[in-house]
Structure formats: structure tokens, C-alpha cells
Amino acid sequence: MLMKGWLSRLAAGTGLVMASFGAWAYTQTSGGYNMPTGVTEISHAVHKVHMAAFWTCVAIAVVVFGAMTWSIINHRRSKHPKAADFHESVKVEILWTIAPFVILISLAVPAAGTLIRMEDTRGSDMTVKVTGYQWKWQYEYLGENVSYFSTLTAESNAARQLHSGVDVTKVENYLVDVDNPLVLPVGKKIRFLITANDVIHAWWVPELAVKKDAIPGYVNEIWTKIEQPGTYRGVCAELCGRDHGFMPIVVKAVSEDEYKAFIAAKKGGTAVAAAAPVASDAAPAAEPAPAAAPAPAAVEVAAADTKAAAPAPAAKEEGKDELMKKGEAVYKANCAACHQANGTGLPPNFPSLVNSKVANGPADAHVTQILKGKNLMPPFPQLSDEDVAAVATYERLSWGNKGSVVQPAQVAALRK
Known part of the structure; x- marks a missing residue:
């Protein structure tokens, strides 16, 4: 019996060794095991x-x-029945x-x-500021006056919803694709300044060997120099809240000419289309909560234009019922995670919208807070004028609030 047990263990060990050799052949491509x-x-x-x-x-x-x-x-x-007795x-x-x-x-x-x-970020050819939000990324090309948000694609966002009925295996790059990737040139030393607006995030792209914490009130530095054109995907590597797993990173490395064309298009207003709503994002409107002053940044950052590319304004007026219906969908997708489905919020960080001064106050102030954010609430410039008007209307007329209807034209005017 003892011999049989020993032989079975030897066979199992041999199997593991052979399996390790099979895995070794695969790890040479770094295709999954390594x-x-x-x-x-x-x-x-x-x-x-x-x-x-x-x-x-x-x-x-x-x-x-x-x-x-x-x-x-x-x-x-x-x-050897007698044990050795050396010391x-x-x-x-x-x-x-x-x-x-x-x-x-x-x-x-x-x-x-x-x-x-x-x-060692010395000798960098360009600088990109990366800011983490719940649950998206903002990219600012310092010195170029180009800035935009990057969020989970609408297809992945729709598929991941409970009872969506979507076969996620049919969604291309499910949960690891974004609407606006970070476009970078190959062959250039790129310096990243990484920070956050609300909680701690971490910007991680394995293929670039870049992983750095994004901390509110503090700026971390790191750099990369990409050798091959291609698309490289990453994720937030720091648990940052409910939708931590739904803020992917996509870096698109292109030639110098393609990069220059991309920057020119962004400056010319022909940028990539704005993001669709990301489910459970930080709320579009919140009664401001006091926030502590941020700690001094580790690196002094040159001022940059932080305006995101705005969606084209809508001209037509919409009825109250239509706005309320659309606004409820936008609210559930972007605001309910923080302000809750019934609008009661999670005070003090995420104030209640029920009888809120913001929701019952001037419409312009409400819309401005949605577009620009405040305290822990991130800005939502990537939402279309129709979506902003709809969600503002929904918040202003729900839960006993007695605000006014907001039209897309009002949002377009304030966006300017």
C-alpha cells in the first residue's frame, strides 16, 4: 500500500513537470501565462x-x-532504521x-x-495629464489645448446591465473598450502626469509597463516610449468604488503623421464623437458637499485648457413627458450609483436630491454643475445637450421637487 501511494504521488509529480514544460513553450510568447x-x-x-x-x-x-x-x-x-545523530x-x-x-x-x-x-522623465518630448474620475479618465495634452474624457463604450455598457439580454460574447472587446482612446505617437518619450479628482485610482497599461496611482491633490510622474504602433489595453488597478471594473484604458499608438492629424482634428472640433452615458457614473447634479483642500501637488503642472470636446447642440424643443422618460434612463445610467435610484443620495459625500437647493434652484446653475462638476462630483461634458436637459428635467421634477423643465438649447448656450 505504501509503495502504491508513493508511485501515485510520483506519477502526479511527473505529470505536473510535463505540464510545466508545455506551459513553458507558451510563455515564450507572453500570451497569457506570463x-x-x-x-x-x-x-x-x-x-x-x-x-x-x-x-x-x-x-x-x-x-x-x-x-x-x-x-x-x-x-x-x-x-535506515537508525537516525543520524550529527549536529x-x-x-x-x-x-x-x-x-x-x-x-x-x-x-x-x-x-x-x-x-x-x-x-526618469527628463528629456520628454510631450506631456499628457491623466485624471481619474468615478468612473472614467480624462486626458489633457499639455501645450496643445486638447482635452477629452474616455469612458466605457455604449455597447459594453448596455450589455453589462442586469437583464440586458445581450450576449456579451458577441460584444467586441467587452468591458475593455472605450469611446475615446488615448492617442500617442510612436518613437516619442511621453511623460504622464497622473492624478485623480475624487478617490484613488491607478492607471495601468501592462504592454507599456506603466502603472501609477492616481491620487486626489497629488501628481505622480511616469513615462513611456512606445516602439510599435497598435492598440494597448489597460484597467484601473485600484479599487475605486462600485464601477471600478468599468473604466478601462485604451492607448492607440500611431505614426507621427497620424498623431498630428488627430491633434489637428481635435483642435478643429472634428474630434471623436462624445461618450455615451456610462452606467452608474458619478451623479450629474448634486447639492455641493464641503471638500477638504487638496494637498500640494508633487509636480507643478502647466495650465491647460480642460474643456472637453462638446457634442453638437440640439435645436429642437422637447416635451416634458419625453424629457422625463429620457432623463430617467440617463439618471439610472449615470447618477443612481451615488444619488441612489430614489434620489436620497449617500450623505455627506453624495447629497440627497430630494428637496435639493440645486434641483429646486435656478436651472442654469443646475446645468452648469452637471457640465462642470463640483467637489466629489465629476463633470459630464461628454453627455449630449439632449441628455443633459433630460436628466436635469428629471431631477428637477422628481421626488417632490418643483423645478422647471430644461431644454437642450439652454444646455447648448451654457456649454459655450
């Missing part, structure tokens, strides 16, 4: 350090478990003190060098 090699000089260096640490651990495991296995087999009771060995103790020290130093030196290079 850290990606990436498309930047830093990502290649990070991958090299990672693999050095991995194979060092494999070698240590082989020696340790090999010695254990050999001892178990050759010093079992049936073969300490100074030479062995010196060896197992020096060996880990040498191993750690050999890993620490290249790792430290790579970390230092990752933080």
Missing part, C-alpha cells in the same frame, strides 16, 4: 528582471525539493548565509536600475 514582454524599452527591461527572478526561484525550488525528495527516498525508515556544521551555516545574500544582490541591482529608469 508577464507580457510589452512594446517599450522599459517593458522589456521589466520582463527581463521578472524572468531572472522567476528562474532563480525555479533553481532554488529544484535544489530544495530535490534534496528533500532524495532524503525522503534514501533515508526512509525501511532503509551543526559551521561550513553549511556560512554557505546558507552567503548564498541568499549573493542571490538577493544579484536580483536587486538590475531591479533597482530599472526602477530608477522608470522614474
Whole structure:
């Protein structure tokens, strides 16, 4: 029985070894089981350090478990019934003190060098400011007066809703696609200034080996230099609230000429279409709650125009019933996560809209707060004039509020 048990364990161990060799062949492409090699000089260096640490651990495991296995087999009771009675060995103790020290130093030196290079943003060709919101990203090309928001695509957003009836396997790039990707040129050293508007986020794109916390009131720096054109996807890597998993990152690396054309189009107003509503985003309107003054930023950032590309204004007037119906849908998709479906909010951070001074006050102030945000509430310039008018109307006439109807033309005028 003992022999059969030993043989079964040996067979299982052999199977694991063979499986590991199969996996090894796959990891050479970095296609899923391993850290990606990436498309930047830093990502290649990070991958090299990672693999050095991995194979060092494999070698240590082989020696340790090999010695254990050999001892178990050759010093079992049936073969050596009398246990050895030797004691300490100074030479062995010196060896197992020096060996880990040498191993750690050999890993620490290249790792430290790579970390230092990752933080060295000197000599950058351009700077992009990245701001995290619940639950979207804002990108500002400093010095170019170009700024826009990037949110989950309408297709993924619709498919992810409870009882949507949509087969998510048919949605292309489900939950990892956005309406407005970050467009960057290849072959340029790009400096990122990363911060947040509300809570802590983290901007992470594995293929670029870029991962940095986005902290309100603080600016972190990191850089990249993309070597190959392509589309590279990432996610928010810091739990930031209910819809943390629905604020993907998409970086589109293009040639210098394509990048210049993109910037020119943004400046000319022919930018990518505005985002569709993202479900459970921070609320469009909220009675302001006091916010603490932000801590000094780590890096002084040059002023940049933060206006997002506005959707084209709508001319026609809409009836109250139509606005209320559309407004309810926009509210559920963008506001209910913070202000709740019944408008009672989650005070003090997300004030109640029931009998709210904002919802019952001047319509212009209400719309302005939706477009520009306030305190913990992010701005919503990516919503169309119709959507802003609808959600403002819905908030102003629901839950016993006695505000007025808001028309798209009013929103268009205030957006200017």
C-alpha cells in the first residue's frame, strides 16, 4: 500500500513537470501565462528582471525539493532504521548565509536600475495629464489645448446591465473598450502626469509597463516610449468604488503623421464623437458637499485648457413627458450609483436630491454643475445637450421637487 501511494504521488509529480514544460513553450510568447514582454524599452527591461527572478526561484525550488525528495527516498525508515545523530556544521551555516545574500544582490541591482529608469522623465518630448474620475479618465495634452474624457463604450455598457439580454460574447472587446482612446505617437518619450479628482485610482497599461496611482491633490510622474504602433489595453488597478471594473484604458499608438492629424482634428472640433452615458457614473447634479483642500501637488503642472470636446447642440424643443422618460434612463445610467435610484443620495459625500437647493434652484446653475462638476462630483461634458436637459428635467421634477423643465438649447448656450 505504501509503495502504491508513493508511485501515485510520483506519477502526479511527473505529470505536473510535463505540464510545466508545455506551459513553458507558451510563455515564450507572453500570451497569457506570463508577464507580457510589452512594446517599450522599459517593458522589456521589466520582463527581463521578472524572468531572472522567476528562474532563480525555479533553481532554488529544484535544489530544495530535490534534496528533500532524495532524503525522503534514501533515508526512509525501511532503509535506515537508525537516525543520524550529527549536529551543526559551521561550513553549511556560512554557505546558507552567503548564498541568499549573493542571490538577493544579484536580483536587486538590475531591479533597482530599472526602477530608477522608470522614474526618469527628463528629456520628454510631450506631456499628457491623466485624471481619474468615478468612473472614467480624462486626458489633457499639455501645450496643445486638447482635452477629452474616455469612458466605457455604449455597447459594453448596455450589455453589462442586469437583464440586458445581450450576449456579451458577441460584444467586441467587452468591458475593455472605450469611446475615446488615448492617442500617442510612436518613437516619442511621453511623460504622464497622473492624478485623480475624487478617490484613488491607478492607471495601468501592462504592454507599456506603466502603472501609477492616481491620487486626489497629488501628481505622480511616469513615462513611456512606445516602439510599435497598435492598440494597448489597460484597467484601473485600484479599487475605486462600485464601477471600478468599468473604466478601462485604451492607448492607440500611431505614426507621427497620424498623431498630428488627430491633434489637428481635435483642435478643429472634428474630434471623436462624445461618450455615451456610462452606467452608474458619478451623479450629474448634486447639492455641493464641503471638500477638504487638496494637498500640494508633487509636480507643478502647466495650465491647460480642460474643456472637453462638446457634442453638437440640439435645436429642437422637447416635451416634458419625453424629457422625463429620457432623463430617467440617463439618471439610472449615470447618477443612481451615488444619488441612489430614489434620489436620497449617500450623505455627506453624495447629497440627497430630494428637496435639493440645486434641483429646486435656478436651472442654469443646475446645468452648469452637471457640465462642470463640483467637489466629489465629476463633470459630464461628454453627455449630449439632449441628455443633459433630460436628466436635469428629471431631477428637477422628481421626488417632490418643483423645478422647471430644461431644454437642450439652454444646455447648448451654457456649454459655450
